[in-house]
Amino acid sequence: MTNLIKKIYFDNAATSWPKPDCVVQAVTDFTQNIGSNPGRSGHSASVKSGRIVYAARESIARLFNFADPLRVIFTSNITEALNLALKGLLKSGDHVITSSMEHNSMMRPMRQLEKHGIEMTVVNCEQNGCLDPADLSRSVKSTTKMIALNHASNVTGTLLPIHEVGKICTDYGLLFLVDTAQTAGAFPIDMEEDHIDLLAFTGHKSLYGLSGTGGLIIGDRVDVENFLPLKEGGTGSRSEEEFQPIFLPDKFESGTLNFTGLAALNASVNWVRDTGIENIRRHETELTKHLLSGLKSIPKIKLYGPINENFQTATVSFNLNNLLPSETGLILDEKFNILCRIGLHCAPAAHKTVGTFPTGTVRFGLGYFNSKAEINQAIKALEAIS
Amino acid sequence: MNAKRSYAILLFLSANHALRAEKVLLDSGIACKLIPVPKDISSECGICVRILKTETQKSVAELTNHKLLVTKCINI
Numbered sequence A: 001m002t003n004l005i006k007k008i009y010f011d012n013a014a015t016s017w018p019k020p021d022c023v024v025q026a027v028t029d030f031t032q033n034i035g036s037n038p039g040r041s042g043h044s045a046s047v048k049s050g051r052i053v054y055a056a057r058e059s060i061a062r063l064f065n066f067a068d069p070l071r072v073i074f075t076s077n078i079t080e081a082l083n084l085a086l087k088g089l090l091k092s093g094d095h096v097i098t099s100s101m102e103h104n105s106m107m108r109p110m111r112q113l114e115k116h117g118i119e120m121t122v123v124n125c126e127q128n129g130c131l132d133p134a135d136l137s138r139s140v141k142s143t144t145k146m147i148a149l150n151h152a153s154n155v156t157g158t159l160l161p162i163h164e165v166g167k168i169c170t171d172y173g174l175l176f177l178v179d180t181a182q183t184a185g186a187f188p189i190d191m192e193e194d195h196i197d198l199l200a201f202t203g204h205k206s207l208y209g210l211s212g213t214g215g216l217i218i219g220d221r222v223d224v225e226n227f228l229p230l231k232e233g234g235t236g237s238r239s240e241e242e243f244q245p246i247f248l249p250d251k252f253e254s255g256t257l258n259f260t261g262l263a264a265l266n267a268s269v270n271w272v273r274d275t276g277i278e279n280i281r282r283h284e285t286e287l288t289k290h291l292l293s294g295l296k297s298i299p300k301i302k303l304y305g306p307i308n309e310n311f312q313t314a315t316v317s318f319n320l321n322n323l324l325p326s327e328t329g330l331i332l333d334e335k336f337n338i339l340c341r342i343g344l345h346c347a348p349a350a351h352k353t354v355g356t357f358p359t360g361t362v363r364f365g366l367g368y369f370n371s372k373a374e375i376n377q378a379i380k381a382l383e384a385i386s
Numbered sequence B: 001m002n003a004k005r006s007y008a009i010l011l012f013l014s015a016n017h018a019l020r021a022e023k024v025l026l027d028s029g030i031a032c033k034l035i036p037v038p039k040d041i042s043s044e045c046g047i048c049v050r051i052l053k054t055e056t057q058k059s060v061a062e063l064t065n066h067k068l069l070v071t072k073c074i075n076i
């Protein structure tokens, strides 16, 4: 039955789908025609592969207005990138500040570090997820080394004021780590203007690449010498030595990279640039506005977050008064072929802030490939359920 | 003008650096080619950048400008 209804994919906040054709093409081309390990051999296919990985470094650096592609460190996802930044830089006695809207990929490594003498302050956000930068300033003390924040919540889509926080970090001489999982590719992010020292990204969400790609851009103010890698191993460079190289990106990139994924990431980031971040954002803002107004028209729906398309991403959390999120999600899937994500979204602190812990919410994560027609269908479905 | 061209090769810390060097040189209009590091120079199976010997100074200056370290420069 459900197969007759076209699938509506509203789970872009978890991973984007579909991918642009050029991304699929890049994977096919690379796999069929190149397929070599970059930087490990001197033969022509290895060089071609290396050029593509380097091009991905350049595309990423350019997207975030950063000059040196060799300070783009590729990881398997943003979780690894955040672990690298936090565990590689924070030492016993250091203090780090974060927000109450973070994903567990930020919270859990920090909680782990707490056991090793790193002090952490979680600054409370308002119930709609908004953060007052002054609350951060008040938490700064002499041992504070870093402020680490997501750019937008994956639960409510709430945008955090990274530009203002970046200024605070500059004023106090703190490192600024930003989790751009929910915004890279959908919002302009400028490492220089936003004073970001460590920018973590994931390839498979709003950058429209594949899973298994992500990374950390290490800004010029970061002391690379005292920055520990998460892992050591083969880099294809300095093979005569048993010690890890100290130069970038090799210091932080041991083991064979996901080069097929990086070929896809290069294509996807170029697609984002050619499509235009402003155009992507404009389309997503319109969709979000349309969705919010549709949801507001259903009396039994409770909305969370800013409920304003200008202060959030294209992610919207809600609950139907009479149903558990899991029940709503199941009906949407089975009866209407609408795919979304329910529950706590790996972000218990955010749900506590919003007041939806432990049941969670239903989350619609819209993306560039969604349409108003799909939103209309979803609103009709929710009206029917409610 | 038609005399046999003589070349130099530039070696870097890693293949990542050689790949960036190629891009930097090409972007600034300096002809170059990525080639495997000759066996008699290094046991590494890595890559290096071959340029015209006459462009060595200009190349090294351009690369230094881009914070790229040339670890060795050898005339071949």
Ligand SMILES: Cc1ncc(COP(=O)(O)O)c(C=O)c1O
Pocket (backbone or CB within 6 Å): A013, A014, A077, A078, A079, A080, A103, A105, A150, A152, A153, A154, A179, A181, A182, A202, A203, A214, A346
């Ligand atoms: C804000 C935020 N940070 C981190 C992550 C983790 O992303 P990944 O699973 O790609 O490491 C996600 C996505 O789940 C996220 O939304």
